Every structure is written in C-alpha cells, then in structure tokens.
Amino acid sequence: MDLWWLLWISLLFLVPFILMEISSGFKFHFKLVYYCAMCLLLSALAAPMCLLTNGGRTVNNMRIISRVVRTLKYFFGVRFEVKGLENFQIDGPCVIISNHQSILDMMGLMEILPDRCVQIAKKELMYAGSVGLITYLGGVIYINRKRTSDAKSIMAAVAQAMISDNLKVWIYPEGTRNNSGDLLPFKKGAFHLALQAQVPIIPVVYSSLTSFYNQKKNLFTGGTVKVEILPKIDTSGLTENDITDLTERCHQTMRQVFFRLSNKPYESNGQSNCAQ
Ligand SMILES: CCCCCCCC/C=C\CCCCCCCC(=O)SCCNC(=O)CCNC(=O)[C@H](O)C(C)(C)COP(=O)(O)OP(=O)(O)OC[C@H]1O[C@@H](n2cnc3c(N)ncnc32)[C@H](O)[C@@H]1OP(=O)(O)O
Numbered sequence: 001m002d003l004w005w006l007l008w009i010s011l012l013f014l015v016p017f018i019l020m021e022i023s024s025g026f027k028f029h030f031k032l033v034y035y036c037a038m039c040l041l042l043s044a045l046a047a048p049m050c051l052l053t054n055g056g057r058t059v060n061n062m063r064i065i066s067r068v069v070r071t072l073k074y075f076f077g078v079r080f081e082v083k084g085l086e087n088f089q090i091d092g093p094c095v096i097i098s099n100h101q102s103i104l105d106m107m108g109l110m111e112i113l114p115d116r117c118v119q120i121a122k123k124e125l126m127y128a129g130s131v132g133l134i135t136y137l138g139g140v141i142y143i144n145r146k147r148t149s150d151a152k153s154i155m156a157a158v159a160q161a162m163i164s165d166n167l168k169v170w171i172y173p174e175g176t177r178n179n180s181g182d183l184l185p186f187k188k189g190a191f192h193l194a195l196q197a198q199v200p201i202i203p204v205v206y207s208s209l210t211s212f213y214n215q216k217k218n219l220f221t222g223g224t225v226k227v228e229i230l231p232k233i234d235t236s237g238l239t240e241n242d243i244t245d246l247t248e249r250c251h252q253t254m255r256q257v258f259f260r261l262s263n264k265p266y267e268s269n270g271q272s273n274c275a276q
C-alpha cells in the first residue's frame with residue numbers, strides 16, 4: 001500500500017516538470033507563478049522583520065526589502081550590469097524615472113535602489129496580499145491612475161514630503177508595464193513633481209528584457225540586464241511651461257540609451273513621443 005502512495009505522490013510532483021518539457025506555454029506560466037509566489041513568500045517573511053526593526057510604515061524598511069529582493073535574481077538566473085551608480089551620489093531629494101517592462105523590474109529596482117527612496121505605484125498593488133503589505137510598510141505612495149485630479153493632489157503632497165522628509169521618489173513615467181521593445185510616451189506627473197519640489201531628475205534605463213523574457217514567445221529564461229544611471233537633470237528655474245519640453249527631452253534621451261543598451265538600431269520615430 002505504502003509503495004502505491006509513494007508512486008502516486010512522486011508522479012504528482014513529476015507532472016509539472018513533464019508538462020514544462022512538452023509545453024513552453026506551461027513552462028512560461030509556471031515560472032511566472034513561481035516568481036509571484038516567491039514575491040508573496042519573501043514579502044510575508046520581510047514584513048515581520050520590518051515591523052520588528054522599524055515598527056511600522058517607514059522608508060527605512062526599504063533597506064530590508066531591497067536586501068531581500070536582491071536575492072530573487074539568483075532564483076531566476078538574472079544578472080545586472082550597472083553603470084553610472086556615481087550619479088546617485090547626490091545629497092537630498094530627487095525624482096528618479098525609469099522604463100518599466102514587467103513585474104520582473106522589481107529585481108532591477110531593488111538592485112540599485114538608493115537610500116531613502118520610495119516609489120509611486122498604482123493603488124491596486126495595495127491589495128496584492130503580502131506584497132501589498134510590504135509596499136505599504138516600505139512607504140510606497142499609491143495613486144489612482146484613473147483619477148488624474150486625485151493623483152495630482154497626492155503628487156503635490158509628495159512634493160512637500162520629499163523636502164520635509166528628505167525623500168527620493170522613483171516613478172515609472174510610462175505609467176504601465178511595456179515589454180514591446182520600445183518606450184511608451186511619458187506621462188507628465190514625474191516632471192510636475194520634480195518642478196513642484198524643485199529637485200533634480202535622475203533618469204535610469206534598463207535594457208530590453210525581450211532576449212530572455214517575452215510573453216508572446218512564452219520565453220522566460222535567465223539573462224543579463226544592462227542598467228545605466230544617467231547624470232541628473234536640473235529643474236531649477238523651470239516652470240510649468242517647460243514641462244512638455246522636459247518630458248520630451250527625457251523621453252528622447254532615455255529612448256536612445258534604451259536602444260543602445262538593448263543593442264538595437266535607434267530609429268527616432270519622428271513624431272513627438274511626449275505624453276499627449
Ligand atoms: C520583500 C520581497 C517583495 C517582492 C515584491 C516586490 C515588492 C517591492 C516593494 C516596493 C517597491 C514597489 C514598487 C511598485 C512599482 C509599481 C509601479 C506602478 O504601479 S506603475 C503605474 C503607476 N505609476 C504611474 O502611473 C506614474 C506615471 N503617471 C503619472 O505620473 C501621470 O502623470 C499621472 C498618473 C499623475 C496622471 O496621469 P494622466 O493619465 O492623467 O496623464 P498625464 O498626461 O501625465 O496628465 C494629464 C494632465 O495632467 C497634468 N498633470 C499630470 N500630473 C500632474 C501633477 N502632478 N501636477 C499638475 N499637473 C499634472 C499633465 O500636464 C496633463 O496636462 P496637459 O496635457 O499638459 O494640459
């Protein structure tokens with residue numbers, strides 16, 4: 001009787017691995033679920049550490065979170081080649097903007113996250129189980145993308161908090177994940193925030209993940225991501241009238257670096273890419 005049980009249980013464990021061999025789609029989704037499960041698990045482990053160490057919601061928890069998230073790359077065979085870290089060596093607050101390709105970006109974010117840096121996230125993230133809890137404890141700022149007026153007032157409050165609490169704020173100006181192999185037009189919130197707080201902008205560019213992560217091709221293997229932190233862009237003296245130009249300038253610069261890092265020929269697509 002025991003032998004039969006043993007056989008059935010081992011067969012049960014073997015099934016996913018057999019399916020992964022015969023179906024690339026199954027393998028892709030299995031690995032994605034594994035990534036999400038790891039995020040949920042690591043969040044559940046990190047939450048008590050944050051509470052015991054810092055007592056509650058504070059940017060100081062980002063030190064613990066980033067240390068934990070940095071271990072994720074080893075489970076997924078992802079390596080980061082970072083250039084320009086010296087550009088993060090600025091005292092005081094700033095707005096950091098970067099391209100956003102997938103939920104895997106959390107590894108790239110935490111790989112280089114500077115001290116006292118929080119992120120702007122869609123409010124739905126608050127409800128992602130233990131990940132929602134850990135983002136709350138880390139001081140993440142939630143916005144409702146569908147209500148611009150609410151988002152604007154939250155960002156205005158963030159501008160004050162950046163100065164009073166010496167915070168850096170990391171924003172994904174594309175406003176959504178984009179694994180297309182190009183950059184989406186930029187939303188303007190990050191640039192308004194930088195002007196309102198009168199702080200510099202630091203663009204960060206991650207190379208395309210499509211060489212090892214591509215939903216359309218059911219591709220999810222390990223790979224190298226090139227990361228470049230660009231020199232800061234001063235906003236002192238700029239006004240609201242300069243927002244569109246500033247947005248477009250950042251978009252163009254980051255797009256050129258994105259194509260270079262991704263070893264793709266850069267074709268300026270002519271029409272203005274800045275947020276409509
Ligand atoms: C321990 C292990 C754990 C493992 C798990 C990992 C845990 C890790 C822990 C922690 C890290 C967590 C990290 C999470 C990351 C999540 C990322 C996301 O969720 S990305 C999606 C949300 N982010 C955005 O959407 C930002 C970009 N969007 C903006 O900035 C937009 O501008 C926004 C939302 C503020 C408004 O969006 P609009 O769709 O209305 O677009 P527009 O064209 O930009 O604005 C419309 C008009 O409003 C003006 N406007 C925009 N923002 C303004 C502002 N702040 N003040 C004044 N005017 C503003 C603009 O100038 C424009 O007006 P005119 O067309 O120029 O006349």
Ligand SMILES: CCCCCCCCCCCCCC(=O)OC[C@@H](O)COP(=O)(O)O
Binds near residue numbers: 036039122177
């Ligand atoms: C209880 C449900 C648990 C759900 C599984 C949680 C998986 C956590 C994955 C790590 C956090 C990823 C943060 C992130 O990258 O969110 C996506 C947003 O940037 C943009 O969203 P969208 O592209 O506009 O949908």
